[in-house]
Amino acid sequence: MESNENDIGDILTCHKKRRESLIPILQKIQDKLGYITRGTVSEVAEYLNISESEVFGVASFYTGIHLTPRGEYSVKVCEGTACHVRAGERILDEVERKLGIKHDEITRDGKFSLERVACFGSCALAPVMVVNKDVYGHMTVSRVVEILRKYR
Amino acid sequence: MTFEQIYQQSVAEWNALWGGDKPCILVGTATCGRAAGALDILEVIHEELARQRIEAIVIQVGCIGLCYAEPIIDIIKPGQPHILYGNLTTKVVPQLIEDYLIKDNPRPDLALGYIGEGELDGIPKLFELPVLKSQKRLILRNCGFIDPENIKHYIANGGYSGLVKALGMTPGGIIEEIRKAGLRGRGGAGFPTWQKWSLCRRSLGKEKYIICNADEGDPGAFMNRALLESDPHSVLEGMVIGAYTIGANNGYVYCRAEYPLALERLTVALRQMEEYGLLGDDILGSGFGFHMEIKEGAGAFVCGEETALMASIEGRRGMPRSRPPFPASSGLWGKPTNINNVETWAGVTLIMQRGGEWYSQYGNEKSKGTRTFSLAGKVRRTGLIEVPLGIKLGEIIHEIGGGITASKDFKAVQTGGPSGGCLPATMIDSPVDYESLTAAGSIMGSGGLVVMDEDTCMVDIAKYFLSFTQAESCGKCVPCRVGTRQMLNILERICNGDGAPGDIELLEKLANTVKSTSLCGLGQTAPNPVLTTIRYFRDEYEAHIKERRCPACVCKKLISFYILPDKCQGCGICLRNCPAEAISGGKKMIHVIDQSKCIKCGTCLDVCPTRFSAVVKVSGKEIEVPEKPIPVGTHFNHNLG
Numbered sequence: 056m057e058s059n060e061n062d063i064g065d066i067l068t069c070h071k072k073r074r075e076s077l078i079p080i081l082q083k084i085q086d087k088l089g090y091i092t093r094g095t096v097s098e099v100a101e102y103l104n105i106s107e108s109e110v111f112g113v114a115s116f117y118t119g120i121h122l123t124p125r126g127e128y129s130v131k132v133c134e135g136t137a138c139h140v141r142a143g144e145r146i147l148d149e150v151e152r153k154l155g156i157k158h159d160e161i162t163r164d165g166k167f168s169l170e171r172v173a174c175f176g177s178c179a180l181a182p183v184m185v186v187n188k189d190v191y192g193h194m195t196v197s198r199v200v201e202i203l204r205k206y207r
Numbered sequence: 208m209t210f211e212q213i214y215q216q217s218v219a220e221w222n223a224l225w226g227g228d229k230p231c232i233l234v235g236t237a238t239c240g241r242a243a244g245a246l247d248i249l250e251v252i253h254e255e256l257a258r259q260r261i262e263a264i265v266i267q268v269g270c271i272g273l274c275y276a277e278p279i280i281d282i283i284k285p286g287q288p289h290i291l292y293g294n295l296t297t298k299v300v301p302q303l304i305e306d307y308l309i310k311d312n313p314r315p316d317l318a319l320g321y322i323g324e325g326e327l328d329g330i331p332k333l334f335e336l337p338v339l340k341s342q343k344r345l346i347l348r349n350c351g352f353i354d355p356e357n358i359k360h361y362i363a364n365g366g367y368s369g370l371v372k373a374l375g376m377t378p379g380g381i382i383e384e385i386r387k388a389g390l391r392g393r394g395g396a397g398f399p400t401w402q403k404w405s406l407c408r409r410s411l412g413k414e415k416y417i418i419c420n421a422d423e424g425d426p427g428a429f430m431n432r433a434l435l436e437s438d439p440h441s442v443l444e445g446m447v448i449g450a451y452t453i454g455a456n457n458g459y460v461y462c463r464a465e466y467p468l469a470l471e472r473l474t475v476a477l478r479q480m481e482e483y484g485l486l487g488d489d490i491l492g493s494g495f496g497f498h499m500e501i502k503e504g505a506g507a508f509v510c511g512e513e514t515a516l517m518a519s520i521e522g523r524r525g526m527p528r529s530r531p532p533f534p535a536s537s538g539l540w541g542k543p544t545n546i547n548n549v550e551t552w553a554g555v556t557l558i559m560q561r562g563g564e565w566y567s568q569y570g571n572e573k574s575k576g577t578r579t580f581s582l583a584g585k586v587r588r589t590g591l592i593e594v595p596l597g598i599k600l601g602e603i604i605h606e607i608g609g610g611i612t613a614s615k616d617f618k619a620v621q622t623g624g625p626s627g628g629c630l631p632a633t634m635i636d637s638p639v640d641y642e643s644l645t646a647a648g649s650i651m652g653s654g655g656l657v658v659m660d661e662d663t664c665m666v667d668i669a670k671y672f673l674s675f676t677q678a679e680s681c682g683k684c685v686p687c688r689v690g691t692r693q694m695l696n697i698l699e700r701i702c703n704g705d706g707a708p709g710d711i712e713l714l715e716k717l718a719n720t721v722k723s724t725s726l727c728g729l730g731q732t733a734p735n736p737v738l739t740t741i742r743y744f745r746d747e748y749e750a751h752i753k754e755r756r757c758p759a760c761v762c763k764k765l766i767s768f769y770i771l772p773d774k775c776q777g778c779g780i781c782l783r784n785c786p787a788e789a790i791s792g793g794k795k796m797i798h799v800i801d802q803s804k805c806i807k808c809g810t811c812l813d814v815c816p817t818r819f820s821a822v823v824k825v826s827g828k829e830i831e832v833p834e835k836p837i838p839v840g841t842h843f844n845h846n847l848g
Contacts, residue, residue, distance in 0.1 A: 077522035078505055082464075116524040116681075119464050119506025136427030136621060136657045137583035139671050148808055152786050173508065173675065175465055176429035178583035178657070179274030179590050180242045188467065192242035196810060 062088065063095055067102045077103060077113055081120050090121040126161045126168030128206045130154070133183040135174030143182035147171060149199045150184070166207070210371055210491050213483055214362055221363035225283060230263045230308055233281040233289075235351055237270035237436040238468050239429075243277035247297050252280070255301040261308055269437020271351025272591035273338065276319055281351070282307060288323025291333055337606050338588050343569060343577050346553045347593045350437035355472050358479040361440040367485060369559030370444050370451075374493045378408060378452040385555065387563030389575030394420055394511075394548030395626065395652045395728075397574075397641040400555070403545060406535040408453045410543035417450045417458035417497075418539070418546040420516060424463060424508040425624025426675065428655030430579040431549040433591045435462065435469035438553075439476040443499070445552030447490065448559055450497045453545050458497065461516050463504040473501050508625075508679035511653075512727045513538075513546045515681065526681045527727035548653070550579060571597030574640035578651075584621075584658035585612050594639070601635035604658055615660035619743070623652025625672045625679075626732030628739030629665060648739040650732065664761035665744040666751055669737045670698040676733035687730030690721035694737060702762040706752035711741060756827030763807045769830040770811070772797045772843040774821035781811035781822065796836035797843070 066083045070076035077099070084095050091114050100107040114120045132147040151157055154167050161168040177183045180192025184202070191202055208216075224231055232252060236245045249267065256263050273279060276293030280300075283289050290313055292303060299317065306312040313330065320333030333339060344350075353360035361367070373381050386401035407415065419442060423431040435442060446458055462470055477499055480486040488496040502520050509515045510525040517539045519525040538544025547555075554576060558566045567575045574596035580603070583589050587609035594603060604610070604620060611617050619629040622639075628649030630637070637643050641651050659668070677691040694717050697710050718734035725731045741748060750756045757765040770781065770790075777795040787806045792798030798821075800811070815822040823830070833843055 074522040075520065078519065079503070082503060082505065113522070113524055117505035117507050119504070134426070136624070136655065136671070137589075139426075140584050140657060140659055140663050140668075142809075145808060148806075149786070172465065173424065173679075174426035174428070175238070176423065176432040176581075177239050177242045178427055178429055178581055178655070179239055180277070181583060181589075183242060190238065190242035192239070196808070196813065 063098060067098070072103060074103060074105065077105075077110065078117070078120075081110075081114055085120060089125045090123055124161060124165070124168075126166055128167050128186055129170065130167055130203075131170045131172045131175075131185040132158075133175045133177070133181070133185070134171045135176075135178055135181070135183075137178035137181035138174075138183055141181040143194075145196055146182050146184055146194045146199060149196045150203070153199055153203055167203075208484075210367065214368075217359035217362040220359050224264060224266075225285075227264075228285050230261075230285065231283040232263055232265045233268045233283070233352070234265065235270055235277065235279045235281075236267045237433055238466075239270060239274045239433070240277045240279065241468075244297070245278040248278045248280065248295055248300055251297045251300045252304065255304045259305060259309065261304070263308070266354050267356075268352060269350045269355050270433045270591060272347060272433070272593075273319065273588070274590040275588045279319070279351075284308070288321045288325065288327065289333075290321045290327070290330065291319045292317045293319040337609065338590070339607075341598065341602055341606055342593055343595050344593050345557055345569070345577050346434065346441070346550060346579055347437075347591065349441065350433065350591075353438065355437050355439055356475045358440060358476070358483060361438065365560055366440055367444055369556050370447050370485065371491065373448045373451055373559050374491060374495065378454070381448065381452045381559070382408070384563040385558060388554075388558040388566040389563075389570070390551065390554050390558060390566070391574065391641065392548060393550035393554065393578065393654070395623065395650060397651060400547065400551055403535065403547070404449065404452055406533070407543050407545040410536045412543050414457075414542045415453055415455035416539045416542055416544040417446055417453065417455045418513075418516070418520070418544060419446055419458070419460040419549060419552055420511065420513065420546055421460055421462035421466075421469070421549045422504050422511045422516060423466075423549070423653060424511045425626070425653045425655050427581065427583055427621065427624055427657045428653045429581045430591055430654050432466045432469050433581075434549060434553060434579070435466070436472055439469075439472050440480075441556050442549050442552045443473075443476055443480060444485075445555035445559075446499065447485065447497055448555055449545060449547065449552065451490075451495050453543075455545065456496055456498065458499045459502050459520055459539075460499065461502045461504060461510070461520060464506060465504075470501065470503060477501065507681070508675075509681045509727070509729050512729055515727070516546070517544065524681070526683045527729075529726055550654070569595045571638065571640055573642055578639075578654060580654045580656045582608050582656050582658070584656075585615065585660040585663070586610070586658040587612055596640045597638045599636055600630065600639055603639065603656065604635070608658065611658065611660045613660075615662060617658070618661050618663060619659045619665065621657040621659065621668065621736070622655070623650040623732075623735070624655050625676050626650055626728065626735055627652045627655075628735045629659070629668060629743065630739070631743040648742055649735060662759055662761070664757050664759035665740040665747045666698065666701055666757075667759075667761045669740045670695065670702055672736035673698055673733070676729060680729065680733075684724075684726035684730060686721045686724040687726065687733065690717055690725070691730070691733055693717055694721070694734065698737070701748065701751045702757075703764045704751070704755040704762075706748075708752065710752060711745065711748050715741060750827075754827050758826070760824045760826045762826075766807060766824055766826045767802060767829070768800055768805060768807065768809070768811060769823050769825065769832055770798045770800055770815075771821050771823060771830070772832055772837075772841075774819055775839065776819050776821070777839045778816065778819070780814045780816065784810050784814045786810060792836045795839045797833060797839055797841065799833055799836055
């Protein structure tokens with residue numbers, strides 16, 4: 056997943072050369088490359104005619120924009136209030152143990168990355184875990200292994 | 208096409224759904240339905256219909272709010288009432304289809320209830336069920352009954368008639384109607400909507416903006432997501448009405464990225480509005496032009512604050528600024544801007560469709576109308592509910608919610624997310640309205656209600672919210688950035704059993720400082736969970752500090768797990784499941800937990816067969832157990848009181 060100019064050229068030209076395009080551009084780049092690479096920061100800055108530090112400032116402010124690679128499967132464990140009172144933390148602990156990584160880390164083979172998310176809004180089914188776009192409700196510690204196995 | 212023609216066409220299409228000779232199956236596929244497996248159910252339905260050669264109409268609908276019973280489907284046979292089935296599995300669905308659609312057995316054992324005339328043997332009326340009886344579904348009227356991706360379903364059910372009416376009125380007349388309705392902002396603070404609108408309308412400037420705040424960031428709240436996924440047009444219609452009233456020609460829906468389905472459905476909805484002339488340069492031939500765009504959030508809680516949200520739309524870091532100037536005079540790009548919450552916009556639609564006076568019959572004196580809440584936590588029937596304001600807290604928890612799970616005792620309810628507070632069981636009779644909640648130290652907030660039972664530690668909850676707000680603090684002002692960090696430090700200390708006398712007072716002092724000196728709503732309300740838990744559950748704080756004990760047995764550093772020697776039968780399940788290899792034992796041996804290795808995950812407690820119930824969790828005491836495994840049956844005295 057290396058970036059070169061051609062990679063994001065199309066994305067840039069789809070957006071107006073205005074400051075308000077910055078976040079949508081970063082989101083599109085992330086959809087394509089998985090994260091915001093160093094090289095793209097300068098390309099975006101040049102395109103929008105703002106400084107690199109401003110692009111970096113915005114990219115690093117938002118938790119939804121990543122500056123490091125993600126795994127092929129992004130595992131997100133919900134830490135919302137409803138999940139918290141229904142022991143969501145134990146789900147997180149179990150995923151960490153099973154994947155052998157902590158949250159905000161990526162497995163060595165690049166397969167899984169793990170994140171804690173503030174709330175998915177599926178509180179009625181707490182605790183909740185999401186792998187890429189698959190949502191798993193009413194999670195239990197013992198289901199963690201079987202769900203992760205699906206993606207191995 | 209005139210709107211009247213569109214309406215006639217929509218009604219004809221809608222009636223054809225029910226008037227034909229084919230059965231209709233509605234499948235709830237909003238996010239919560241999907242999490243419970245609704246998409247698998249949908250697939251099985253299609254397969255089964257094909258296999259049995261049944262011709263039926265299958266429609267994906269939004270969320271009816273009975274999340275506890277997801278996945279849910281609604282089957283309507285020609286000339287028959289709607290019958291809703293819940294808790295379905297892919298195994299049971301083929302049989303249900305065969306039984307009801309072919310053999311005419313409506314399977315009362317699987318049915319939740321029916322909607323329609325007459326009586327059905329063994330199936331209750333859906334809206335007479337305790338969960339729905341005290342609800343008033345006005346905002347949620349279409350949720351779960353229409354296809355959110357089909358604008359005609361919305362129009363056939365009265366959609367956009369509010370806009371048509373508004374376009375024939377003067378802006379002043381519309382504001383008067385909203386004033387009569389008594390609508391107040393549903394985003395949290397409860398500012399009268401008509402006042403906000405008239406301020407923005409009176410602001411000078413040709414260029415004005417309308418924003419819908421769909422950045423529902425409060426953990427524990429999902430009403431806005433459910434509404435946008437189930438009936439997006441009801442929100443968008445209100446926005447067009449607002450734009451016309453204020454004189455804005457451009458608008459944004461700022462929706463958080465964690466809601467991909469809502470974003471998808473909003474995109475479809477906007478495209479359809481353009482197609483039908485409900486958005487564009489000349490809306491329904493009125494000469495009024497309005498354009499709308501969707502802005503996807505990027506994962507910053509603080510962007511729920513209006514000035515931060517606008518900074519984010521402008522492509523900057525989402526940091527709030529001080530007010531005044533208020534957005535009504537200087538908002539997006541310095542232009543007058545009116546920003547309202549998702550549910551407020553949906554309320555506007557309702558008021559314009561049905562009238563301000565009609566709307567004001569619901570609610571109590573100062574809080575009019577209904578309000579949606581997401582009911583979650585340790586309550587039997589979790590879900591999306593809508594009740595008239597002023598309803599008693601207890602009615603929501605015990606009647607609608609069906610009480611507490613697993614026959615535990617109700618301890619507290621958390622309202623308003625990280626900005627709100629925890630109300631104790633003694634306040635069960637207090638009404639749910641803006642003033643009463645504020646007086647209790649909480650806020651109405653965005654509408655999350657998380658119910659807690661005796662197994663919830665209130666100090667841990669305070670710590671949980673503080674760690675959230677501390678992480679989400681944008682860092683611009685010192686009281687919030689440093690204050691929340693310091694408060695969190697103290698709470699962590701207390702939860703770890705290192706609390707010192709005076710910590711509670713120090714927390715209170717810090718909390719009040721942060722509250723009164725922070726720049727924006729995030730910091731000003733962040734101390735609420737701490738202050739309310741101290742106010743109502745001070746004894747729990749004291750137990751942590753003075754006795755190093757967590758009464759709810761939650762705080763890891765203060766609890767221990769033990770295997771009771773006289774109950775353990777040496778089955779070995781705990782040993783095999785222990786992730787920390789902290790349990791030693793053997794066949795027919797009393798198992799022992801090595802306290803120095805135990806990570807307190809609680810797996811042993813979960814897996815120990817209930818017929819033995821040999822594992823216990825305690826706080827503030829030690830239980831005498833053998834040092835090493837000994838044979839089952841060996842007499843051992845332990846001191847479990």
